[in-house]
Amino acid sequence: MTDSITNLVVLGSTGSIGRQTLDVVRALPGRFNIIGLAAGDNTALLKEQIKEFNPQYYYHSNKKDQTNFPNQRYISMEEMASLPEADTIVVATPGGAGLKPTLAAVRAGKKVALSNKESLVSAGSVIMQDAAKYKAAILPVDSEHSAIWQCFEGESRKFAKIILTASGGPFRGYTKKQLEAMTPEQALKHPSWKMGKKVTIDSATLFNKGMEVIEAHWLFGIPYEDISVLVHPQSIIHSMVEFADGSTKAQLGIPDMRLPIQYALTYGERVNNREIPRIDWTKIDKLDFEQPDMEAFPCLKLAIDAGKEGGTAPAVLCAADEVAVSLFLAHRIKFNHIAELIARTLENHQIIKQPALADIYAADEWARETAVDFANSLEK
Numbered sequence: 001m002t003d004s005i006t007n008l009v010v011l012g013s014t015g016s017i018g019r020q021t022l023d024v025v026r027a028l029p030g031r032f033n034i035i036g037l038a039a040g041d042n043t044a045l046l047k048e049q050i051k052e053f054n055p056q057y058y059y060h061s062n063k064k065d066q067t068n069f070p071n072q073r074y075i076s077m078e079e080m081a082s083l084p085e086a087d088t089i090v091v092a093t094p095g096g097a098g099l100k101p102t103l104a105a106v107r108a109g110k111k112v113a114l115s116n117k118e119s120l121v122s123a124g125s126v127i128m129q130d131a132a133k134y135k136a137a138i139l140p141v142d143s144e145h146s147a148i149w150q151c152f153e154g155e156s157r158k159f160a161k162i163i164l165t166a167s168g169g170p171f172r173g174y175t176k177k178q179l180e181a182m183t184p185e186q187a188l189k190h191p192s193w194k195m196g197k198k199v200t201i202d203s204a205t206l207f208n209k210g211m212e213v214i215e216a217h218w219l220f221g222i223p224y225e226d227i228s229v230l231v232h233p234q235s236i237i238h239s240m241v242e243f244a245d246g247s248t249k250a251q252l253g254i255p256d257m258r259l260p261i262q263y264a265l266t267y268g269e270r271v272n273n274r275e276i277p278r279i280d281w282t283k284i285d286k287l288d289f290e291q292p293d294m295e296a297f298p299c300l301k302l303a304i305d306a307g308k309e310g311g312t313a314p315a316v317l318c319a320a321d322e323v324a325v326s327l328f329l330a331h332r333i334k335f336n337h338i339a340e341l342i343a344r345t346l347e348n349h350q351i352i353k354q355p356a357l358a359d360i361y362a363a364d365e366w367a368r369e370t371a372v373d374f375a376n377s378l379e380k
Helices: 016-027 043-053 077-081 095-107 117-134 143-152 197-205 207-220 258-265 298-309 313-329 337-347 357-377
Strands: 006-011 032-038 057-059 088-091 111-114 137-140 159-166 227-231 237-243 248-252
Touching: 006 016, 006 077, 016 032, 016 043, 016 088, 016 258, 032 043, 032 077, 057 077, 077 088, 077 095, 088 095, 088 258, 095 111, 095 117, 095 313, 095 357, 111 117, 111 258, 117 137, 117 207, 117 313, 117 357, 137 143, 137 207, 137 258, 143 159, 143 207, 143 237, 143 248, 143 258, 159 207, 197 207, 197 298, 197 313, 197 337, 207 227, 207 298, 207 313, 298 313, 298 337, 313 337, 313 357, 337 357
Parallel strands: 006 032, 006 088, 032 057, 088 111, 111 137, 159 227
Antiparallel strands: 159 237, 237 248
């Protein structure tokens, strides 16, 4: 066991991944020191977390809550992500808000336990180039990318392809016609995972899996043609790697995000955490696999195509989806309108093939405004 204590910053501490990160910290006493916590509007939970972990720094975006903490200093997420004393930055902030602190952490040469998908999807080339330049480590937290990472351990990386698994979400097997009537309440009932609202809706549309294809491309330097997706409803196999000799390795586990979170935080050591459940093999009677239905779930193909297109297309993809999911959750558009909104926004975008960071931010802003305009014209 390591004798050193890791100074940890958790961005998005009140969200699903943030809360589960703190569960791992609680389960492994003496290994971590929380020095910074950042939240969105949930200041009530943030207050409880500050009382429990007593960080030096905090942040929240709730402008209606002016509560001050006398023993803590309020700083931005970018400042928190680049604190000299911080060892590892957990980026669990949802949506486009994760990009700037991710870049700040990377440019400070930190270990970045990355859960935020949008930052790597939107600006993968910039983040990975900067990670190499500043010697930062990107530690994937998503269960699928953690699985690939674990499968590559000890290997020469002479692989043939990787297979990302998907649960299929709450609407697996539904037809395109059936999906038209689905409500936010139904879409939020994921059969396997407990996640935040945004990622749960993205899982229901399979957009989430498309983003993970783009992430895998950047994280592991894998060509898109060597990445495939299989629906695996049991969510036991979290992803697989097929090697050049025909052998396939898979990482298996109970669908519990604390396992990939802990693997990232304790990388180099496998630590016994009694709070994480084990598989009871006597209760696993089958493991099913099927091809995803891209006609019923067009968001998957939209995301993969945008990734292949590259440039500013993935940034537009993410921004349009964020707007669409928000409008769907507010009952302003229908489930099938999510894909339509993303597609129309992408179709009207003039792609910059070799974008600077400023171009990515501009594309994101343009896409949000354009998606809202298109949404206003959609039949409710």
